[in-house]
Amino acid sequence: MKKAKQLRASNMGKCIGCNACMLACARFIHKNFSPQKSAIQIRTQGGMQTRFTANICRACINPPCAEACPQGALVPRAGGGVSFQRNSCIGCQKCLVGCPIDAIVFDEGKNSPIICIHCGKCVQFCPHQCLSLEEVTIHVE
Amino acid sequence: MLNKDYLRVLYVDLTKREASIKERKDLYSYLGGVGLASKLLEEELRPRLEALDSVQPIIFAIGPLSTIFPVATKGVAMFKSPLTGELGESYAGGRFALAMFLAGYDALVITGKAAYPTYLSINGTKILFRDARPLWGLSIEETGRLLREEEAGSGFRSTLRIGPAGERRIKFANVNVDTYRHFGRLGLGALLGSKMLKGLVITGQEDYPIPASSKYNQTYENIYQKVTNTELMEKYHDLGTAGNVQAMNALNSLPTRNLQSSNFEHTEKINGEAFAQEHLGRKVACIGCPIGCIHIGIWREQFGKSHEYEMLNAAYDYELIYALGSYLGIERSQDILQLIEKVESQGLDAMSTGVALGWATEALEKNFISLRETIVPLAFGSTSNYLKAIDYLTQRENDFYFTLGEGTWKAVEKYGGQDFAALVGKLEMAGYHTGYASILGQIVGSRHSHLDNAGYSLDQSMKEIDKEEIVSFLLKEESERCLMNSLTICLFARKVYDLETVELALSSIGIRKSQTELLQLGREIFLLKLRLKESMGFELKEISFPKRFFQTPTLHGKLEEKFMDELLNLYQEKLKEDRI
Numbered sequence: 079m080k081k082a083k084q085l086r087a088s089n090m091g092k093c094i095g096c097n098a099c100m101l102a103c104a105r106f107i108h109k110n111f112s113p114q115k116s117a118i119q120i121r122t123q124g125g126m127q128t129r130f131t132a133n134i135c136r137a138c139i140n141p142p143c144a145e146a147c148p149q150g151a152l153v154p155r156a157g158g159g160v161s162f163q164r165n166s167c168i169g170c171q172k173c174l175v176g177c178p179i180d181a182i183v184f185d186e187g188k189n190s191p192i193i194c195i196h197c198g199k200c201v202q203f204c205p206h207q208c209l210s211l212e213e214v215t216i217h218v219e
Numbered sequence: 220m221l222n223k224d225y226l227r228v229l230y231v232d233l234t235k236r237e238a239s240i241k242e243r244k245d246l247y248s249y250l251g252g253v254g255l256a257s258k259l260l261e262e263e264l265r266p267r268l269e270a271l272d273s274v275q276p277i278i279f280a281i282g283p284l285s286t287i288f289p290v291a292t293k294g295v296a297m298f299k300s301p302l303t304g305e306l307g308e309s310y311a312g313g314r315f316a317l318a319m320f321l322a323g324y325d326a327l328v329i330t331g332k333a334a335y336p337t338y339l340s341i342n343g344t345k346i347l348f349r350d351a352r353p354l355w356g357l358s359i360e361e362t363g364r365l366l367r368e369e370e371a372g373s374g375f376r377s378t379l380r381i382g383p384a385g386e387r388r389i390k391f392a393n394v395n396v397d398t399y400r401h402f403g404r405l406g407l408g409a410l411l412g413s414k415m416l417k418g419l420v421i422t423g424q425e426d427y428p429i430p431a432s433s434k435y436n437q438t439y440e441n442i443y444q445k446v447t448n449t450e451l452m453e454k455y456h457d458l459g460t461a462g463n464v465q466a467m468n469a470l471n472s473l474p475t476r477n478l479q480s481s482n483f484e485h486t487e488k489i490n491g492e493a494f495a496q497e498h499l500g501r502k503v504a505c506i507g508c509p510i511g512c513i514h515i516g517i518w519r520e521q522f523g524k525s526h527e528y529e530m531l532n533a534a535y536d537y538e539l540i541y542a543l544g545s546y547l548g549i550e551r552s553q554d555i556l557q558l559i560e561k562v563e564s565q566g567l568d569a570m571s572t573g574v575a576l577g578w579a580t581e582a583l584e585k586n587f588i589s590l591r592e593t594i595v596p597l598a599f600g601s602t603s604n605y606l607k608a609i610d611y612l613t614q615r616e617n618d619f620y621f622t623l624g625e626g627t628w629k630a631v632e633k634y635g636g637q638d639f640a641a642l643v644g645k646l647e648m649a650g651y652h653t654g655y656a657s658i659l660g661q662i663v664g665s666r667h668s669h670l671d672n673a674g675y676s677l678d679q680s681m682k683e684i685d686k687e688e689i690v691s692f693l694l695k696e697e698s699e700r701c702l703m704n705s706l707t708i709c710l711f712a713r714k715v716y717d718l719e720t721v722e723l724a725l726s727s728i729g730i731r732k733s734q735t736e737l738l739q740l741g742r743e744i745f746l747l748k749l750r751l752k753e754s755m756g757f758e759l760k761e762i763s764f765p766k767r768f769f770q771t772p773t774l775h776g777k778l779e780e781k782f783m784d785e786l787l788n789l790y791q792e793k794l795k796e797d798r799i
Contacts, residue, residue, distance in 0.1 A: 094511030096504035097317075098443070101287070105436055111221060111287045111427035112321065113506075114375060121374045125367055126313075126398040126503060127532060187426040205447050205509035 080216040082157020085118070085196045085209065087132035092206040095120060095130045099200035099209060106199045108185070108192060115185055117194035118209075132209070135159050135181050135194035146176025152193065157216045162193040221283070221427050221728060226255060226325040231339065231346065233414055234273065234331030238346040240324075250730070251282035251325050253308065254705035254744045256297040257751065259328055266754035270299040270307075270406075271388065271413040273332035280326040282707035285316040285507075287427075288439060288724055289446045290712035292316055292505035295704060300666075301406035301413075302390040302571070302626050303645040305757040306748060308666040309407055312505035313397035315421070316707060318377035322423030333415040338380075340370055343423035351417035358382055358564040359395045362418060372422030380418030381408045382566025384613045388412050389624040391571035391647070395563070399503065399513050399534040403568045404646070405666060430729070438727035442715065447509050451714045455512040456502070458491030460537035463650075465490040467541075470679065470774040472653040475545040476599045477577035478641045478767050481652045485550035494535055497552050505709070512711065516556050533559045541650030542573025547580070548599030561606055565613045572612070574647030575627045576605055582636045592619035592634075638766035643667045652768075653678035654775040656689045659786050662762055663693065663794075665748040670710060672697040678774055690790045694797060701748070702741030746798060759791055 097120055100113035108115040119133040137158030144152040144160050151166035152173055169189035174182045182191050198211035220227050225242040226249075232238070249255045256278045263276035277298045284291035294315040300307030319327070322343055329339075336351040349369075354362050359382040366378050377397055384392035385408030392408030393401045402408075411417070429435055446452055454462055467473040468486040475483040487493065498516035505513075516535045519528045533556050543549065543558040562569045580597040582588045590596060594611060595604040608620075615621040623630045628645040631637045641648040643661035649669035651657045660674025661667050669675050672693040681688065700710070708716050716724075718734045725732055732740070769780050 094502055094504040094509075095506070096509045096511060097506045098289075098509050101439075101507065105429065105439065109429045109431075111429055111435075112425065113286070113317070114321065114424060115426075119374065125363060186424065187428070203443065203509075205511075 080156065081213050082155070082216050083196050083198065083211050084137040084158055084214050085134055085194060085198065085201070086212050087118075087134055087209050089206075089208045089210075090130055090132055093120065093130035093132070093208045094206060095122070095126070096205065098203045098205060099132075102199045102203040107195065107197065114183070115192060116200075117183075117192050118200050119183060133179075133181055135196070136179065137196060142178060143173040143176045143182060146172045148172060157214060159196055160193060161195070162191070164190060167191070220325050221287070222430065226251065227323060228259065228326045228328060229324045229341070229346070230328045230330075232331045233329065233333040233337065233348070233416060236333075236348045240344065248740075249744075250705045250740070251285070252280055252293075252705040252707040253295050253297070253701055253748075254740060255326050256280040256295050257744055257747050259326055260297045261747065261751060263328060263330065264299060264751065264754075266299070266751070267756070270301040270304055271410065273414065274330060275299055275410070277329040277407070277410055277414075278326060279315075279319070279329075280707070281316045281319045282705060283728065283730055284706050284708065284724055286320045287435075287728070288507070289443050290452075290508045290510065290709045290715065291707060292508045292709050293704075293707040294319060295707060296394070296402045296407050298405075298407060298410055299755060301388070301409040303405060303667070305755045306666050306752040307405040307407065307410075308748070309402040309404055310704070310707075311394070311396040311400045311402045312508075312709060313400035314375075314377040314506050315379065315396050315400075317375065317506040318421035318423070321375055321425055322421050323425035329414070329416070331414065336415050336417050338366065338418040338420065339416065341419065341421045341423075342371065343425065354417045355386060356383060359566050360398070360564060363395070363398055366418055366420050370420040370422070372420070376420055376422035378418065378420050380566075381411045381416075382564060384566040385409055385412040386417075387613065387615055387624070389567060389613060389615075390626045391568040391575075392566050393568045395566055399515070400505065401568075404570065404668065406568075408566050433729075434727045438723055442720065442724065443509065445715050445720075446712065452510050452711060455711045456510050458495055459502075459512050459514040461491035461494050461514060461535060461540055463491070463537040464540055464545075465492070467537075467651065467653075470653065471772050472651055472678075472774050473545050474541060474641065474648070474650055474652050476548045477546065477581045477639060478648075478652060478771050479581070481771050481773060483545040483548075486545070488550050489540055489544045489552050489555060493552050494540070498535075498556060500532060508709065510711070516552075518553050518556055520557075531556070531560055533563060535559060538650050539569045542570040546573045546577045546650075547605055549602055549605075550600065551602070554602040557602060558605060558609070561609045565609065567609070567613065570649065571627070571647040572609065574641055575612075575623055575630070576608055578627050578630070578636065578640045579608070579623060581639050582634060585636065587634050587636045588619060592617070640765050641767055642765060644762060649675070651675035651678075652771060652773050654773045655684060655778060655783060655786055656681065656693065658764065658768055658778070658783065659689065659790065660693050662764070662787065663759065663790055664697065665745070665752060671700065673700075684775060686786055686789055689786060690793050693790065694793060698738070698741040698745045700741075701744040702737055705740065705744060759787070762787065
């Protein structure tokens with residue numbers, strides 16, 4: 079049976095809002111100092127008195143973002159989510175609209191979406207084990 | 220500024236409702252933080268004019284490592300202090316540094332006075348002067364909510380605001396930053412109030428690509444490991460600074476009942492352990508800090524007979540527990556949280572408020588003032604009266620509370636009671652009655668903060684009292700802290716960021732400075748701050764110490780006034796030599 083990895087944010091009650099995960103994604107994957115250039119986005123629900131939440135790619139099996147892309151730049155990945163074909167992207171942002179939970183952010187500087195590759199760099203830098211990279215079995219339907 | 224050879228400064232004139240941006244190549248060598256802010260203050264300050272004159276500037280700055288290195292989380296504010304009339308310098312964490320970084324500014328200079336209540340909306344280069352008339356008079360919490368709802372940038376913005384105390388120019392009003400952090404102590408809130416500036420919301424989308432050849436990733440990771448996998452910072456995470464309550468009490472250093480004592484018999488009910496057991500709901504962090512030292516206490520209050528409750532929360536720290544707890548003889552942790560919540564909602568500095576009320580309590584006991592002045596019978600341990608007194612203070616209810624709102628030193632001038640007013644110069648003391656180094660350090664420190672030069676820490680490590688050692692430690696420490704504060708690293712991480720680490724971190728983002736150059740810069744900034752202070756009229760020789768400092772035992776027993784005077788003289792001599 080084939081396996082694939084997926085990012086999960088199951089323990090967000092433990093989050094302290096340090097943004098170490100965002101900084102890691104920006105630093106390693108998107109080569110940027112700014113935590114805005116991150117596929118994982120930590121938010122409050124209205125100020126610091128509320129709980130922190132993580133806006134992440136949920137690794138859909140038939141990803142609507144891929145369906146929305148007119149260029150075929152988002153290719154469904156075995157095990158959920160998509161892989162991003164940078165050379166095909168025209169920066170139209172239809173994937174952002176296509177994602178029903180607004181999990182994709184846009185990098186204006188590179189004129190392309192920031193797509194989660196489920197690599198687990200953010201997990202590695204979370205000081206409170208809020209995040210995990212889970213191995214899932216790929217079910218062929 | 221990252222990837223550039225200049226520092227970018229945003230200038231805002233509230234009178235003209237104009238903003239402009241300057242690229243300051245000439246200030247690049249100051250790196251940022253307190254170095255940059257001191258230079259900008261020197262340029263903009265009118266030293267001999269009143270602190271609340273509309274021409275006076277407010278300077279905010281962040282540092283070159285802000286956000287992008289672990290625990291480089293602070294921003295600095297510099298101004299002429301409405302409380303002391305001399306150097307105002309204050310630090311806050313939260314999201315302020317991140318927001319300035321994303322907006323693309325190393326510093327922000329605000330001058331002038333708005334014609335009506337205004338808040339500033341800064342979104343990168345889009346600067347808006349927005350109407351804050353509906354917000355005037357509102358609490359810190361409600362103002363924060365409305366600003367968040369009006370402005371963009373969720374997750375990447377910082378919301379600064381003053382409460383009613385700042386609007387009414389209470390001289391120790393603070394500026395709240397993102398609910399749980401503050402620019403406190405020296406009255407920045409009164410300065411915002413005098414400018415009709417209710418708040419600022421800062422955000423942006425500045426792009427900072429990492430240069431291909433950069434050693435940044437590796438350097439970041441090394442520092443991150445030091446922060447999270449060593450013992451260097453664990454105490455700040457565990458019980459937090461509240462852990463100091465028990466420690467200071469055991470060392471005869473916990474100011475209690477207006478410093479009539481340095482022990483509190485109820486310490487076990489209000490120490491870090493008690494707060495953690497009874498109230499700790501969660502911990503949160505400033506952006507970029509994996510420690511999360513902000514301890515949030517939760518409690519409930521009944522407001523009706525039919526099991527009617529509301530749930531409240533407030534961030535607690537050592538200084539607040541000391542000032543609104545032991546200093547006022549409060550023995551219930553929940554009462555301390557209530558008092559914290561009260562000063563927070565009004566936008567007052569907790570430490571100055573506690574010390575002012577402690578003095579007022581003893582002044583009433585000793586008949587320097589009467590119930591006519593205090594309205595309620597202030598008494599150590601009486602939470603409900605203190606809660607009322609804080610409202611009277613903010614509302615400037617009568618002549619007495621008006622004067623107290625000008626600073627404890629003003630009230631002493633009018634009503635007497637100087638001997639038992641725990642003041643370092645014109646500032647209410649910090650919560651460390653540890654010995655000579657702590658008191659001298661606060662007196663000579665450029666902003667009279669225990670954090671200027673950490674005398675309280677030397678008191679704890681010094682076995683034999685040695686004048687030379689105290690003076691040379693304070694001078695060296697203050698210079699080094701000027702460097703750390705130019706990088707706006709949280710001082711809790713000072714052991715992580717030794718000189719070699721600082722050099723490596725800067726070099727990994729393209730800033731070459733040797734360790735010698737870094738130390739020189741610290742010294743230069745220290746002297747610059749001294750000059751600024753003196754230009755505002757400060758003279759060390761005018762300093763006097765309240766008798767109370769010598770009546771109450773410290774970690775080193777009772778202190779002698781004569782010895783303290785000798786120490787002060789020695790400090791002045793050494794400083795003079797140092798400046799030549």
